[in-house]
Amino acid sequence: MMYGESRAQRSDELIRQHAPLVKRIAYHLLARLPSSVQLDDLIQAGMIGLLEASGKYDSSKGASFETYAGIRIRGAMMDEIRRGDWVPRSVHRDSRRIAEAIHAVESRTGRDASDQEVARELDVPLDQYHAILRDAMGGKLFSIDELGDSLESAGEESLAGGSPAEGVERTRFLGQLGSLIDRLPEREKLVLSLYYDEELNLKEIGEILSVSESRVSQLHSQALLRLRSRLSDWKN
Numbered sequence: 001m002m003y004g005e006s007r008a009q010r011s012d013e014l015i016r017q018h019a020p021l022v023k024r025i026a027y028h029l030l031a032r033l034p035s036s037v038q039l040d041d042l043i044q045a046g047m048i049g050l051l052e053a054s055g056k057y058d059s060s061k062g063a064s065f066e067t068y069a070g071i072r073i074r075g076a077m078m079d080e081i082r083r084g085d086w087v088p089r090s091v092h093r094d095s096r097r098i099a100e101a102i103h104a105v106e107s108r109t110g111r112d113a114s115d116q117e118v119a120r121e122l123d124v125p126l127d128q129y130h131a132i133l134r135d136a137m138g139g140k141l142f143s144i145d146e147l148g149d150s151l152e153s154a155g156e157e158s159l160a161g162g163s164p165a166e167g168v169e170r171t172r173f174l175g176q177l178g179s180l181i182d183r184l185p186e187r188e189k190l191v192l193s194l195y196y197d198e199e200l201n202l203k204e205i206g207e208i209l210s211v212s213e214s215r216v217s218q219l220h221s222q223a224l225l226r227l228r229s230r231l232s233d234w235k236n
Contacts, residue, residue: 010054011054011055012054014050014053014054014057014065014069015047015050015051015054018050018065018066018069019047019050021050021066021069021070021073022043022046022047022049022050022073023043023046025042025046025070025073025074025077026039026042026043026046026077027039028199029042029074029077029081030042031201037081041080042077042080042081044080045076045077045079045080046073046074046076046077048076049069049072049073049074049075049076049077050069050072050073052072052076053065053068053069053071053072053073054069056072057069090135091135091136094132094135094136095136095221095225095228097122098118098122098129098132098133098136098221098222098225099225099226099228099229099232100229101113101118101121101122102118102121102222102225102226102229103229103230103232104121105117105118105121106229106230112184112185112226113226115129115130115218115222118222130214130218133217133218133221133222133225134214134217134218134221136221136225176231177227177231180227180230180231181227184223184226184227185223187209187219188219188220188222188223188226189223190209191205191209191216191219191220191223192220192223192224194208195220202216202217202220
């Protein structure tokens with residue numbers, strides 16, 4: 001009984017200590033979401049994720065609780081957003097088309113596809129291609145997670161356990177994804193680093209790169225879709 005009480009006390013303490021993490025992640029995500037998504041909904045979902053993390057965390061896996069909890073919190077928020085089904089089908093369709101166009105150009109040329117080349121492959125004007133990328137930014141907020149088994153989901157499962165074969169496959173996927181990110185065009189790689197690692201918003205990144213917020217949005221979407229196109233070969 002004392003062990004059960006001690007475990008519950010540790011869980012309560014972890015929740016109290018890391019409740020601000022839920023709010024910070026919620027605000028970070030909210031800045032990239034349509035106005036129809038409510039902050040309270042994200043926080044509520046995130047608290048559920050934190051509660052689950054406090055009960056399942058295993059320090060022997062090597063990750064800190066904050067790292068593990070962050071993964072569970074984001075996952076819970078993503079589930080809540082996906083249940084809302086606010087992403088138009090056209091966004092998914094256009095994202096697939098762009099990834100396929102990038103793949104086609106890079107397969108032919110053996111180098112990074114430029115904006116102009118992708119637009120020509122899609123047979124659309126450059127400004128229309130950029131508009132599609134901006135739409136994809138809103139619809140593909142979690143593109144990194146959707147590239148394969150998803151970066152964060154793969155990380156979560158790896159931390160939580162799984163068969164040795166699954167663990168090896170997840171490690172290979174994460175290693176390949178990291179390698180592909182490192183080979184992105186410099187500006188795209190920097191945008192992803194500032195956005196996901198430093199958690200800057202589009203306006204802040206634009207100020208660093210001396211470009212418009214709209215251009216940052218385009219670079220972000222293009223980077224993720226380029227990764228998606230390159231991962232398709234690896235997964236197949």
